[in-house]
Amino acid sequence: MTTVVPDLRWHDVCDLARLLPERGAAALVDGRQVAIFRTHDGGLHAVDNIDPISGAAVLSRGIVGDRGGVPTVASPVYKESFSLLDGRCLDADGVSVTVYAVRITDGRVQIGIP
Amino acid sequence: MNRQLVVIGNGMVGHRLVQALRERDTRREWHVTVLGEETRPAYDRVALSSYVDGTTADELTLPELGVQLHLGDPAVAIDRAARRVRTASGRTLSYDALVLATGSVPFVPPVPGRDLPGCFVYRTLDDLDAITAAAEAAVARPGPGRRSAVVVGGGLLGLEAARALRRLGLSPQVVEIAPRLMPVQVDEGGGALLRRLVESSDLAVRCGVSVTAVAPDRGRLTATLSDGVELDADLVVFSAGIRPADALARAAGLALGERGGVLVDNRCRTSDEDVWAIGEVAALEGRTYGLVAPGYAMAEVVADRLLGGQATMTPAELDMSTQLKMLGVDVASFGDAQAATPGALEVVVDDPVAGTYSKLVVSGPARSDSGELVDGARTLLGGVLVGDASRFASLRPLVGSPLPADPAAMIAPGGVELGADALPDSAQICSCNAVTKGAITSAIAGGAHDVPALKACTRAGTSCGSCVPLLKKVLATEGVEVSKALCEHFGQSRAELFEVVAGTGIRTFSELVDRFGRGRGCDICKPAIASILASLGTGHVHDGEQAALQDTNDHFLANLQRNGTYSVVPRLPGGEVSPAQLITIGEVARDFGLYTKITGGQRIDMFGARVEQLPAIWRRLVDAGFESGHAYGKALRTVKSCVGTTWCRYGVQDSVGLAVALELRYRGLRAPHKFKSGVSGCARECAEARSKDFGIIATEQGWNLYVGGNGGFTPRHAELLASDLDTEQLVTIIDRFLMFYIRTADRLQRTASWIESLEGGLEHLRAVVVEDSLGICADLEAAMEKHVGSYADEWRGVLEDEEKLARFVSFVNAPDTPDATIEVVRERGQPVPLPAPGVRQPTELRLRRPCAVIGAGAPITAHDPAGADR
Ligand SMILES: Cc1cc2nc3c(=O)[nH]c(=O)nc-3n(C[C@H](O)[C@H](O)[C@H](O)COP(=O)(O)OP(=O)(O)OC[C@H]3O[C@@H](n4cnc5c(N)ncnc54)[C@H](O)[C@@H]3O)c2cc1C
Numbered sequence: 003m004t005t006v007v008p009d010l011r012w013h014d015v016c017d018l019a020r021l022l023p024e025r026g027a028a029a030l031v032d033g034r035q036v037a038i039f040r041t042h043d044g045g046l047h048a049v050d051n052i053d054p055i056s057g058a059a060v061l062s063r064g065i066v067g068d069r070g071g072v073p074t075v076a077s078p079v080y081k082e083s084f085s086l087l088d089g090r091c092l093d094a095d096g097v098s099v100t101v102y103a104v105r106i107t108d109g110r111v112q113i114g115i116p
Numbered sequence: 117m118n119r120q121l122v123v124i125g126n127g128m129v130g131h132r133l134v135q136a137l138r139e140r141d142t143r144r145e146w147h148v149t150v151l152g153e154e155t156r157p158a159y160d161r162v163a164l165s166s167y168v169d170g171t172t173a174d175e176l177t178l179p180e181l182g183v184q185l186h187l188g189d190p191a192v193a194i195d196r197a198a199r200r201v202r203t204a205s206g207r208t209l210s211y212d213a214l215v216l217a218t219g220s221v222p223f224v225p226p227v228p229g230r231d232l233p234g235c236f237v238y239r240t241l242d243d244l245d246a247i248t249a250a251a252e253a254a255v256a257r258p259g260p261g262r263r264s265a266v267v268v269g270g271g272l273l274g275l276e277a278a279r280a281l282r283r284l285g286l287s288p289q290v291v292e293i294a295p296r297l298m299p300v301q302v303d304e305g306g307g308a309l310l311r312r313l314v315e316s317s318d319l320a321v322r323c324g325v326s327v328t329a330v331a332p333d334r335g336r337l338t339a340t341l342s343d344g345v346e347l348d349a350d351l352v353v354f355s356a357g358i359r360p361a362d363a364l365a366r367a368a369g370l371a372l373g374e375r376g377g378v379l380v381d382n383r384c385r386t387s388d389e390d391v392w393a394i395g396e397v398a399a400l401e402g403r404t405y406g407l408v409a410p411g412y413a414m415a416e417v418v419a420d421r422l423l424g425g426q427a428t429m430t431p432a433e434l435d436m437s438t439q440l441k442m443l444g445v446d447v448a449s450f451g452d453a454q455a456a457t458p459g460a461l462e463v464v465v466d467d468p469v470a471g472t473y474s475k476l477v478v479s480g481p482a483r484s485d486s487g488e489l490v491d492g493a494r495t496l497l498g499g500v501l502v503g504d505a506s507r508f509a510s511l512r513p514l515v516g517s518p519l520p521a522d523p524a525a526m527i528a529p530g531g532v533e534l535g536a537d538a539l540p541d542s543a544q545i546c547s548c549n550a551v552t553k554g555a556i557t558s559a560i561a562g563g564a565h566d567v568p569a570l571k572a573c574t575r576a577g578t579s580c581g582s583c584v585p586l587l588k589k590v591l592a593t594e595g596v597e598v599s600k601a602l603c604e605h606f607g608q609s610r611a612e613l614f615e616v617v618a619g620t621g622i623r624t625f626s627e628l629v630d631r632f633g634r635g636r637g638c639d640i641c642k643p644a645i646a647s648i649l650a651s652l653g654t655g656h657v658h659d660g661e662q663a664a665l666q667d668t669n670d671h672f673l674a675n676l677q678r679n680g681t682y683s684v685v686p687r688l689p690g691g692e693v694s695p696a697q698l699i700t701i702g703e704v705a706r707d708f709g710l711y712t713k714i715t716g717g718q719r720i721d722m723f724g725a726r727v728e729q730l731p732a733i734w735r736r737l738v739d740a741g742f743e744s745g746h747a748y749g750k751a752l753r754t755v756k757s758c759v760g761t762t763w764c765r766y767g768v769q770d771s772v773g774l775a776v777a778l779e780l781r782y783r784g785l786r787a788p789h790k791f792k793s794g795v796s797g798c799a800r801e802c803a804e805a806r807s808k809d810f811g812i813i814a815t816e817q818g819w820n821l822y823v824g825g826n827g828g829f830t831p832r833h834a835e836l837l838a839s840d841l842d843t844e845q846l847v848t849i850i851d852r853f854l855m856f857y858i859r860t861a862d863r864l865q866r867t868a869s870w871i872e873s874l875e876g877g878l879e880h881l882r883a884v885v886v887e888d889s890l891g892i893c894a895d896l897e898a899a900m901e902k903h904v905g906s907y908a909d910e911w912r913g914v915l916e917d918e919e920k921l922a923r924f925v926s927f928v929n930a931p932d933t934p935d936a937t938i939e940v941v942r943e944r945g946q947p948v949p950l951p952a953p954g955v956r957q958p959t960e961l962r963l964r965r966p967c968a969v970i971g972a973g974a975p976i977t978a979h980d981p982a983g984a985d986r
């Protein structure tokens with residue numbers, strides 16, 4: 003199987019210390035709103051900040067947890083959960099959010115945009 | 117073609133018939149017209165007595181069924197040949213089928229004076245209104261002396277009536293002609309205990325005598341008894357039995373039973389093929405039934421027959437069990453309580469010290485033709501329980517089945533407790549609605565996995581509710597764990613987790629989930645645990661790990677709205693606000709471009725604040741002396757008040773002062789759900805306190821406390837918990853009530869459904885928080901003192917802490933850039949979010965008639981399109 007990995011442009015966002023464990027933060031990256039999460043085990047995840055169900059830019063303010071071990075964020079508007087791994091909505095078929103690449107360089111959080 | 121069904125009588129059974137027919141007659145074969153003599157729509161007569169406790173007529177009303185209903189217009193004649201009914205107002209209705217459901221009329225013994233003013237019967241809401249008015253007049257009458265009432269008849273209804281009279285402030289005397297109370301249901305042994313229990317609840321009882329005359333006596337009444345004793349009374353209530361309301365049928369020439377009632381066969385058909393009779397008016401194979409369950413069974417049979425079914429009645433299986441409601445005295449009787457079956461044996465456990473009497477009636481040993489013992493005194497025939505009727509629900513369904521254990525062991529204190537698996541499938545679990553265990557187990561198999569689901573699909577438990585504990589047991593034996601697990605991360609209920617947190621001293625989510633749960637939590641358990649920690653007073657809700665548990669409202673201390681902005685509500689204790697405060701709020705809203713609206717809880721809500729604006733808004737508010745109103749939290753919202761003695765001509769207590777004090781006492785208290793309160797300065801109830809979780813209404817003597825009220829999805833009036841309290845007593849009981857709720861309720865359970873879910877309901881709650889039956893009141897009070905002593909304003913806490921403030925940014929990398937998705941338009945002069953596509957359009961009134969708009973302001977558009985129906 004071949005996976006096509008597009009070239010990513012990395013955007014510097016903030017110090018890692020600005021991300022509270024199990025809480026999200028919104029960032030403005032290249033004109034898009036991205037929600038960045040730091041899970042309990044130190045993992046970093048980034049998805050679109052706009053909740054596709056309510057249309058409000060609020061996913062970064064949802065509660066972070068897990069469903070059957072899959073890290074999730076629950077939209078604060080109507081409470082659907084989204085997988086932080088692949089962006090799939092776990093409570094509504096056919097709904098998902100974009101997932102972004104995220105990395106730490108020199109203690110700084112960076113988001114990769116294709 | 118539509119056939120015409122006319123139902124005479126809009127009582128419980130007539131209503132049930134129409135309901136059953138409406139459900140099953142999907143092709144609308146029948147057009148239904150109902151005639152009611154009473155002016156109110158059908159209501160729950162079984163619960164009639166709760167009317168004096170404050171249950172309203174609306175709450176007692178049975179669901180509307182969408183059929184043609186003529187109230188206050190009784191049928192006066194039936195022309196069977198022409199198949200027509202004539203009503204008092206002169207209406208004539210043709211029928212293809214006619215159902216008589218006229219119920220009963222109270223029997224008033226023919227004693228002289230029985231029609232005097234001050235004499236009443238006890239059957240309808242109108243009767244209760246009249247009795248209440250007379251009792252109030254008696255209580256208000258000047259002059260010394262007891263206000264008293266005589267109740268003629270010591271049966272089930274008489275005792276209910278006596279309790280109602282006591283509740284209305286009178287001293288009732290019950291006169292019963294038989295040698296004991298409730299002679300139909302209770303045997304001699306049980307009767308003696310019953311009398312003691314009744315007398316100890318402040319009702320005087322005279323058995324073995326009758327009332328022979330009633331006479332006026334200086335504005336009051338005197339009732340003379342057969343032993344010559346004279347009782348003076350302000351009121352006399354007759355509840356000496358009932359007679360079937362069969363006059364109409366008699367005049368129409370229908371066959372009647374020997375002792376009255378319209379004679380029907382086992383299909384509920386009268387002597388006329390087109391006429392049916394059901395409920396208390398029907399004499400089923402000659403016998404009438406004065407209870408609702410047999411009536412419901414008849415209604416079901418007739419509904420089935422009208423649609424071509426073959427249902428029949430089996431009189432032997434009719435449930436005749438009864439339970440005395442609401443006297444605080446447990447009495448239940450079921451089956452052959454008097455051991456009338458030949459050869460029946462009685463097993464009695466009589467414990468005068470404990471105040472309990474239990475009797476089971478079982479079949480005698482039966483031998484087969486060859487002399488073998490085939491039934492070793494084991495088939496349950498009936499029973500009587502006095503003083504403690506807790507086993508009623510599990511014993512009643514066993515009538516007609518072999519007992520699973522020795523009869524004595526089943527009623528002995530600490531004896532065998534029956535599980536639901538002991539019941540055969542044919543056992544009736546819900547006798548009001550004739551639902552068998554078999555029907556329930558198949559509903560469970562069909563996916564009804566909790567009590568509400570079972571109620572919805574089988575109707576079990578929807579009438580008197582006494583079978584609900586048994587429904588739970590059946591769910592359990594069917595392997596449906598009524599799961600109390602909070603979510604996939606915790607197998608415990610909220611109440612259990614509260615105990616765990618309180619007992620272990622664990623103060624972080626991580627430790628709790630590591631030791632008592634699994635995974636990393638979710639949007640269900642995290643806020644629930646945040647709330648538990650907050651109720652236990654663990655500092656600011658954003659301290660340490662707690663910050664990550666809060667949902668967005670608690671995280672930003674404001675209410676999230678649909679476009680991602682927040683609304684801001686400063687606390688206005690008791691709804692009191694000064695002009696200077698109003699100006700501050702106005703200036704803040706103006707300067708930040710916020711939309712303002714007055715809330716139902718007497719405060720001012722400012723909408724449209726973006727995350728990054730919240731600290732600046734609150735800095736202005738806090739500087740002006742405001743603090744968080746917790747409109748965002750599962751916490752105390754408001755204590756609404758009327759102006760009471762401060763301004764009102766009618767006020768009897770200082771309702772504003774109390775409301776302010778209560779709001780300040782309980783502000784910031786986190787609970788399983790939001791909770792609200794209200795205080796009214798007199799019985800006129802302008803603060804709508806009874807729609808609140810705890811509501812207080814002033815009386816001449818002090819305060820009445822009501823609990824469990826609710827607006828919202830399922831509106832419910834709060835019920836009286838304690839009356840005429842002084843302010844200190846009041847606050848103590850509220851302290852206990854709230855802490856008990858916080859400790860034991862489920863996640864997101866409002867007080868109303870919490871009280872309903874308590875085994876024993878309001879009575880149990882009263883025992884715990886008023887009488888301290890569990891001995892936990894000191895503990896509850898101490899917990900509340902701790903809350904009161906440690907309260908601090910959450911917004912001030914944020915403003916004083918740089919780290920907490922740092923979270924209030926729109927973007928971590930562009931802290932002051934507003935979220936560009938938030939778009940605002942103006943509506944009626946204020947900023948509002950852009951309408952969501954296809955969801956919300958501004959409402960415009962379109963009136964079909966010309967309308968003059970009086971006065972200035974935004975005009976209401978008046979349309980009068982040509983050809984509009986006028
Ligand atoms: C205080 C009280 C407590 C009770 N407690 C219990 C209990 O705990 N358990 C229990 O099983 N039962 C109890 N009952 C009895 C129960 O309420 C009745 O069995 C039940 O209401 C019978 O229903 P029904 O429709 O036959 O009669 P009803 O409910 O009396 O309805 C008959 C209706 O027909 C109307 N009517 C009469 N004549 C005409 C006419 N010519 N035209 C039009 N309308 C007419 C009447 O006004 C009445 O509204 C209690 C009754 C009372 C009063």
Ligand code: SF4
Nearest residue numbers: 758764767797798802
């Ligand atoms: S409830 Fe009574 S005291 Fe309060 S405003 Fe109304 S009438 Fe006045």
